[in-house]
Amino acid sequence: MKVLVPVKRVIDYNVKIRVKPDGSGVETQNVKMSMNPFDEISIEEAVRMKEKGVAEEVIAVSMGPQQCQETLRTALAMGADRGIHVKTDDVLEPLAVAKMLKAIAEKEQPQMIIVGKQAIDDDCNQTGQMTAALLGWSQATFASVIELGEGTAKVTREIDGGLETVDIKLPAVVTSDLRLNEPRYASLPNIMKAKKKPIEEMDPASLGVDTTPRVKTLKVSEPPKRQGGVKVESVQELVSKLVNEAKVI
Amino acid sequence: MDFELSPDQAAFRETASQFAAEELAPHAAAWDEQGIFPVDTLRRAAEVGFGGIYVSEDVGGSGLSRLDAAVIFEELAAGCTSTAAYISIHNMAAWMIDRFGSGAQRERWLPALTRMQTLASYCLTEPGAGSDAAALRTRAVRDGDHYVLNGTKAFISGASRTDLYVCMVRTGEEGANGISCIVVEKDTPGLGFGQLERKMGWNSQPTAMVTFDDCRVPVANRIGEEGQGFRIAMQGLDGGRLNIAACSIGGARACFEAAREHVLERRAFGRTLAEFQALQFKLADMATALEASRLMVHRAAALLDRGDTEATMHCAMAKRFATDAGFDVCNEALQLHGGYGYLRDYPLERFLRDVRVHQILEGTNEIMRVIIARRLLGR
Numbered sequence A: 001m002k003v004l005v006p007v008k009r010v011i012d013y014n015v016k017i018r019v020k021p022d023g024s025g026v027e028t029q030n031v032k033m034s035m036n037p038f039d040e041i042s043i044e045e046a047v048r049m050k051e052k053g054v055a056e057e058v059i060a061v062s063m064g065p066q067q068c069q070e071t072l073r074t075a076l077a078m079g080a081d082r083g084i085h086v087k088t089d090d091v092l093e094p095l096a097v098a099k100m101l102k103a104i105a106e107k108e109q110p111q112m113i114i115v116g117k118q119a120i121d122d123d124c125n126q127t128g129q130m131t132a133a134l135l136g137w138s139q140a141t142f143a144s145v146i147e148l149g150e151g152t153a154k155v156t157r158e159i160d161g162g163l164e165t166v167d168i169k170l171p172a173v174v175t176s177d178l179r180l181n182e183p184r185y186a187s188l189p190n191i192m193k194a195k196k197k198p199i200e201e202m203d204p205a206s207l208g209v210d211t212t213p214r215v216k217t218l219k220v221s222e223p224p225k226r227q228g229g230v231k232v233e234s235v236q237e238l239v240s241k242l243v244n245e246a247k248v249i
Numbered sequence B: 001m002d003f004e005l006s007p008d009q010a011a012f013r014e015t016a017s018q019f020a021a022e023e024l025a026p027h028a029a030a031w032d033e034q035g036i037f038p039v040d041t042l043r044r045a046a047e048v049g050f051g052g053i054y055v056s057e058d059v060g061g062s063g064l065s066r067l068d069a070a071v072i073f074e075e076l077a078a079g080c081t082s083t084a085a086y087i088s089i090h091n092m093a094a095w096m097i098d099r100f101g102s103g104a105q106r107e108r109w110l111p112a113l114t115r116m117q118t119l120a121s122y123c124l125t126e127p128g129a130g131s132d133a134a135a136l137r138t139r140a141v142r143d144g145d146h147y148v149l150n151g152t153k154a155f156i157s158g159a160s161r162t163d164l165y166v167c168m169v170r171t172g173e174e175g176a177n178g179i180s181c182i183v184v185e186k187d188t189p190g191l192g193f194g195q196l197e198r199k200m201g202w203n204s205q206p207t208a209m210v211t212f213d214d215c216r217v218p219v220a221n222r223i224g225e226e227g228q229g230f231r232i233a234m235q236g237l238d239g240g241r242l243n244i245a246a247c248s249i250g251g252a253r254a255c256f257e258a259a260r261e262h263v264l265e266r267r268a269f270g271r272t273l274a275e276f277q278a279l280q281f282k283l284a285d286m287a288t289a290l291e292a293s294r295l296m297v298h299r300a301a302a303l304l305d306r307g308d309t310e311a312t313m314h315c316a317m318a319k320r321f322a323t324d325a326g327f328d329v330c331n332e333a334l335q336l337h338g339g340y341g342y343l344r345d346y347p348l349e350r351f352l353r354d355v356r357v358h359q360i361l362e363g364t365n366e367i368m369r370v371i372i373a374r375r376l377l378g379r
């Protein structure tokens, strides 16, 4: 079976995010970018499926500007077989990404799409679910274990109350959670080998997708600074503050 | 002339920086404080290809260039300078075997070295021969199929915990031409170790004396010809110096970044420190020093990759400049942190202690000037 894995180029998780002075977004100039950590987990899972012999081919897809090719190269160096780059400088919202994934899935016919549960830049947590809905496939989100059967998969999900196990039919969309695996590093020799792996280029128009944003950003601002606490003298004072100032009881 | 990293080099840097951030930086303070030599981490580093960065691929090396290595060591050192520096010594010793060893020697030692299943030490310095290394006195006397070694090596990085000791020993006349390079394996009878040195920095790797007491080593362990040892040692150091220089840049860059964050946040006299021009100029100078250091190291590495006859001088220039600049940048960054810079809760003082020794080892910075001047004056 084929496994499709979308990989997003995001601001590196180590970077301290700064809001642009004009409030139009966050600073991305001269900022280190890397693969969304959840997508690394998805690639790792797909590559392990291939190493176990249950997947034949792993295809990594990235959507965005030219530099997404670096992200794809990382995916290829981790073990993906080939890449697809949907090249665009447009702002991409989850719905547009899901539509493009659908178009690519219809062409490539994977049995599974492993999507990161969210991207650490906008934290939407929508793309996987939207993709499954558009394709009419089963979905299992927040996976911490994926066990493949014959045309089925048993997925352990991380939910608020604990763990939930679902049986799904393939083809399916699975979104990866933090504990699914620990992704490997792209090794130096594999980085060299990845150069020979193909990356196919396309654009949103060729996939028949209109990427025009549906959401308008009014303003981006820093979260409010945490206020210092106060010390209270007595239980009475505490209760009175909770009642009168914090108004929580 | 092209000053940009190639896409490959950008990818190597990415992998190294990720490894440094996840596997080195979170543990660096504990390794330093508790004197832990993180062998498991070294093995993980080797899985990524850092065990033999510029060792040939047929024996498990990554087959990359010195320039690639410089890019990688800068990143690793930004995570833990001391551990990155040990990896650089291991790489230097492995390269010497790869470059000058016979086919059989390469087959015998390098596959385990590149995986860091075995670890290497480089043994040149002696108690009575540091800067004047060619005056070394450890003797190797031929006895049939063996050499019998007697003498002492000082300041050996990794000593007592590593498996292979790549030793420069005297097999012939006085001076550089009487020196040979011999590999001594850990369990060889007669090989001993002194107490671990108590050091200012580089605490994530042991340093100790290595002693030879009628230590019998097969002639088959000699790398290259008799009398070739000093040249092998010096060629190893050309690349080693670039790695050490890159490690200074990495450590200093981590300090610079911490300082930049700090001045943007910390307030005094009703504004952030970043608003004081005196401190802005300091940051500007630090960034300039880092950039100049990096350019020199990369250029020297490119010359070494090409086998240029001026490479040795450029390696010495780059090592001298970058390790001095690296220390100064760490020191300025510490100063910009005020009292916090002096605390162990912040990484500044550790980086400062770690990069300090780069001005001393693999040839002191005075000896770098000796090398440069000798070349300039044609002596």
Ligand SMILES: Cc1cc2nc3c(=O)[nH]c(=O)nc-3n(C[C@H](O)[C@H](O)[C@H](O)COP(=O)(O)OP(=O)(O)OC[C@H]3O[C@@H](n4cnc5c(N)ncnc54)[C@H](O)[C@@H]3O)c2cc1C
Pocket: B089, B121, B122, B123, B124, B125, B129, B130, B131, B132, B154, B155, B156, B157, B158, B199, B202, B207, B357, B360, B361, B362, B363, B364, B365, B366, B367, B370
């Ligand atoms: C932590 C640590 C790890 C080390 N690891 C290793 C290792 O793994 N393998 C190894 O072989 N060695 C290692 N060394 C040794 C290191 O390379 C030497 O300490 C260094 O070469 C200097 O030698 P020395 O200590 O004998 O100083 P000396 O040679 O006694 O020098 C003392 C001072 O005199 C100066 N000086 C000497 N000659 C001249 C001259 N002609 N002109 C101007 N100034 C001069 C020096 O620059 C220095 O400032 C290590 C050292 C340390 C501290």
